[in-house]
Amino acid sequence: MNATEDPAPAADADADAYADAGSGSPVGPEAGTGRDAIVRAARRAFTLRPYAEVTLRGIAAAAGVSPSLIVKRFGSKERLFNTVADFGPAADALFAAAPDALGRHLVLTMVRLRDELRGDPLLRVVFSLGNEDERTLLRERFRAQVTGRLADSLTGPDRELRAELIAGQLLGLGATLSLHRPDGAGTRTPPERLAELYAPGLQRLVDGED
Known part of the structure; x- marks a missing residue:
């Protein structure tokens, strides 16, 4: 693919809304000139449009960098796309707590990552509008890096089911915060209060209590 291709036409309004909910990025040029700005712009682009319609020029324009810089950094x-499709770093942060404190840690870390990444670290697996191959890749990565990894760390019965339910609750938290921004109750609530309300259900799934 030529790095100087023209940007793809804008997608419809519904797709744009999904992309914003999934990425948390504002419409328009991304701030910054480094790797994080490129990844944020790419995350939004690959969520908003099928892979074949995404261009490096379009990503560069959104990130405020040159297409040649993207080629230099990512090749x-x-x-x-493979960088954007990697859930491993988010999983490292989300699961970095002892089992008896994991529920609270998951909520607090989800909120922190959303702030640091200027977008949700997991929702792109839900909102991706790519073709079947791309959606399949995202789902497989998510299962291996998030739900599969979490299931392996749990003890007791129904580990895989509990891991999937925990992942679903995290996706639900991210979707709720995205859909009600910028002035929803969740955005006005301190992370500790969110954890107080949301973490007990997650912790029960972690513990495997009846």
């Missing part, structure tokens, strides 16, 4: 659109 190709495929490698940039």
